[in-house]
Amino acid sequence: MSDSTNKASFRPTSSELPAYFVDTQQRALTSYPELSLPVIERLDYSEWPLFDTRLASGEGSGGELSDATSERLVQQLAPELADQGVLVMDLFDAMVTYPDLVAAHLFSVIPPEDKVTAYHTAYLTGGVFVYVPAFVELKEAITVSLKQASREGQAFNQHVLIVAEAGSRFDYVESVETSSIDASSATIVVEVVAKAGAYVNYCSLDRLGAATTAYVKRATVVERDATVNWSLGMMSNGQVILDVDAYLNGSGASSQVTIAAVSSGSQVQVADTRIVNRGHYSKGAILQYGVILDEAVLTFNGTGLIEQQAKYADAQQESRLLMLSDQARGDANPILLIEEFEVTAGHAASVAQPDEEQLYYLMSRGIPRAEAEYLVTRGFLGPVLQQIRAPKTRALFEQAIDTKLASFVR
Amino acid sequence: MSKLEIIDLHVSINEKEILKGVNLVVQSGEIHAVMGPNGTGKSTLTAAIMGHPLYEVTQGKVLLDGEDVLSMEVDERARAGLFLAVQYPSEISGVTNASFIRAAINARRPDDDKLDVRSFIKRLDEKMALLDMPEAMATRYINEGFSGGEKKRNEILQCLMIEPKFALFDEIDSGLDIDALKVVSKGINAMRGEAFGALIITHYQRILDYIEPDFVHIMIDGRIVKSGDHRLAKALEVQGYKGMAGVADTVDLVTDGEE
Numbered sequence: 001m002s003d004s005t006n007k008a009s010f011r012p013t014s015s016e017l018p019a020y021f022v023d024t025q026q027r028a029l030t031s032y033p034e035l036s037l038p039v040i041e042r043l044d045y046s047e048w049p050l051f052d053t054r055l056a057s058g059e060g061s062g063g064e065l066s067d068a069t070s071e072r073l074v075q076q077l078a079p080e081l082a083d084q085g086v087l088v089m090d091l092f093d094a095m096v097t098y099p100d101l102v103a104a105h106l107f108s109v110i111p112p113e114d115k116v117t118a119y120h121t122a123y124l125t126g127g128v129f130v131y132v133p134a135f136v137e138l139k140e141a142i143t144v145s146l147k148q149a150s151r152e153g154q155a156f157n158q159h160v161l162i163v164a165e166a167g168s169r170f171d172y173v174e175s176v177e178t179s180s181i182d183a184s185s186a187t188i189v190v191e192v193v194a195k196a197g198a199y200v201n202y203c204s205l206d207r208l209g210a211a212t213t214a215y216v217k218r219a220t221v222v223e224r225d226a227t228v229n230w231s232l233g234m235m236s237n238g239q240v241i242l243d244v245d246a247y248l249n250g251s252g253a254s255s256q257v258t259i260a261a262v263s264s265g266s267q268v269q270v271a272d273t274r275i276v277n278r279g280h281y282s283k284g285a286i287l288q289y290g291v292i293l294d295e296a297v298l299t300f301n302g303t304g305l306i307e308q309q310a311k312y313a314d315a316q317q318e319s320r321l322l323m324l325s326d327q328a329r330g331d332a333n334p335i336l337l338i339e340e341f342e343v344t345a346g347h348a349a350s351v352a353q354p355d356e357e358q359l360y361y362l363m364s365r366g367i368p369r370a371e372a373e374y375l376v377t378r379g380f381l382g383p384v385l386q387q388i389r390a391p392k393t394r395a396l397f398e399q400a401i402d403t404k405l406a407s408f409v410r
Numbered sequence: 411m412s413k414l415e416i417i418d419l420h421v422s423i424n425e426k427e428i429l430k431g432v433n434l435v436v437q438s439g440e441i442h443a444v445m446g447p448n449g450t451g452k453s454t455l456t457a458a459i460m461g462h463p464l465y466e467v468t469q470g471k472v473l474l475d476g477e478d479v480l481s482m483e484v485d486e487r488a489r490a491g492l493f494l495a496v497q498y499p500s501e502i503s504g505v506t507n508a509s510f511i512r513a514a515i516n517a518r519r520p521d522d523d524k525l526d527v528r529s530f531i532k533r534l535d536e537k538m539a540l541l542d543m544p545e546a547m548a549t550r551y552i553n554e555g556f557s558g559g560e561k562k563r564n565e566i567l568q569c570l571m572i573e574p575k576f577a578l579f580d581e582i583d584s585g586l587d588i589d590a591l592k593v594v595s596k597g598i599n600a601m602r603g604e605a606f607g608a609l610i611i612t613h614y615q616r617i618l619d620y621i622e623p624d625f626v627h628i629m630i631d632g633r634i635v636k637s638g639d640h641r642l643a644k645a646l647e648v649q650g651y652k653g654m655a656g657v658a659d660t661v662d663l664v665t666d667g668e669e
Contacts, residue, residue: 355500361502364496366489
């Protein structure tokens with residue numbers, strides 16, 4: 001796959017979009033003000049400025065599509081991939097060019113039924129469609145970059161739909177970042193459909209700006225013997241909710257959600273991860289590691305739900321928080337809900353300060369305290385970084401972590 | 411030439427006095443051994459000099475070339491030239507041994523003169539070869555999953571790389587088999603020279619068969635009760651600490667407390 005990128009330029013008009021989408025969007029526009037917010041444990045975000053309605057074209061109105069507030073860099077596909085039927089393209093283009101393919105999957109994982117997803121749909125500003133046909137294996141990762149360049153009060157609502165057909169295998173790397181400094185809201189909604197036997201390695205690095213208030217929702221439906229593994233970097237600087245759901249519908253379906261988070265300054269970040277075991281022998285794991293600096297807040301909610309009939313299911317979770325300042329606040333909140341016998345489940349959680357004995361040891365070799373704390377912190381996030389297989393992506397994560405820790409080292 | 415002076419040092423842990431007035435001067439080029447039974451305060455002496463937060467100095471001074479060591483932070487003491495090899499070093503996940511040692515070396519160098527990776531690796535390879543350490547130990551996390559012997563070698567490796575003015579070896583010989591003891595001794599002997607002084611804390615004379623000390627001190631109940639040359643260690647081997655007891659005015663063979 002080549003490194004060259006294409007800026008999405010062509011944009012169909014509303015009249016060209018399929019009727020089901022236009023209808024859904026209109027319904028969402030009318031219903032979202034009355035709908036309730038999704039419940040995020042340990043967080044009241046009812047006052048968060050999440051619902052900007054101004055689109056780039058001027059006064060906002062639902063149904064108007066405009067993407068001037070953002071830039072989407074979608075990797076140009078190598079010809080051999082295009083020949084295999086792999087698609088990586090603008091979501092609106094896809095609705096027109098591949099109407100059946102998109103219609104069969106769009107909103108199938110995340111229907112616009114709560115206030116956030118309905119608003120998101122009503123004021124959608126852009127999106128990406130990724131399609132990997134059955135039994136296609138990609139050696140190199142598909143990369144997508146969502147870049148927010150909003151002016152004050154401008155909406156940035158991006159929708160990513162990823163369809164992994166049966167037996168396909170690939171890595172997907174997503175970068176979400178802000179290039180402006182104006183206050184605005186953002187919603188990122190990602191749906192991953194993993195059909196029987198598919199294997200998807202999903203990696204995202206969120207670096208939204210300090211003035212961006214964001215709700216990021218990523219969810220997957222995992223069918224029989226399919227796997228969706230997530231490595232998610234929460235490296236934004238503003239108020240962010242990361243809401244992750246994995247529905248293990250098929251027998252033998254599995255998903256591991258790995259999150260590395262750093263909260264700094266006075267930001268509030270919450271990761272709310274839920275894995276629902278429905279299939280026999282389905283296997284879910286949540287691994288959340290977070291570091292909190294300054295007066296920041298970081299909350300990890302982890303829910304493992306094993307539904308009735310999900311015999312021999314496994315639900316594991318681990319949340320670890322490291323607090324680097326007295327004013328930092330951290331909260332690890334593990335929940336296991338088990339409705340079936342003959343299953344295995346477990347959880348571990350901790351909130352701690354850096355180990356003084358470790359710091360002493362490093363300092364006794366001449367390393368200043370701040371750098372010793374930095375090393376211990378980097379070490380603390382090590383287990384998460386190890387989950388990222390591609391060295392290039394891992395380096396990107398390390399760089400993002402260093403940027404977040406920069407205030408602390410110097 | 412450098413000088414480490416310990417003057418009338420009193421140290422407490424949890425308000426219990428462990429060191430009751432220690433006096434000792436180590437010059438560069440000299441190797442001193444401090445011997446004594448369990449619980450007499452030998453390890454306390456090294457930990458207090460390095461500045462471990464659990465140890466409270468209630469009286470006395472430690473001077474390095476006239477500079478007040480006790481007013482320095484732990485990392486400043488290290489950069490001033492002190493090194494402590496401990497019995498039970500911390501394990502730190504996620505940080506490789508090599509990056510740790512490089513950070514320690516660079517902490518001593520100005521921003522515009524950091525050690526480049528190539529010269530660092532060359533030196534690291536040399537020192538690891540001297541200590542019969544497999545290369546893989548450089549990329550393993552600090553002390554994580556190291557055996558007792560590997561941890562001791564790793565302490566010596568750091569010392570060889572950092573090149574302190576004065577090194578304190580706290581029971582570096584404990585738990586080592588004879589081959590490992592020889593390797594560790596070889597490492598320490600390699601540092602011997604005009605610019606290096608050391609204080610070796612040990613229960614046993616055994617390590618002193620491989621590293622001949624210039625001075626031997628016997629510590630009992632928080633004080634140095636007798637000093638001599640390497641022959642003192644030999645005499646101790648024959649007579650035991652009880653035999654030495656007669657030499658002190660205030661002998662009290664305390665065996666509880668510190669491990």
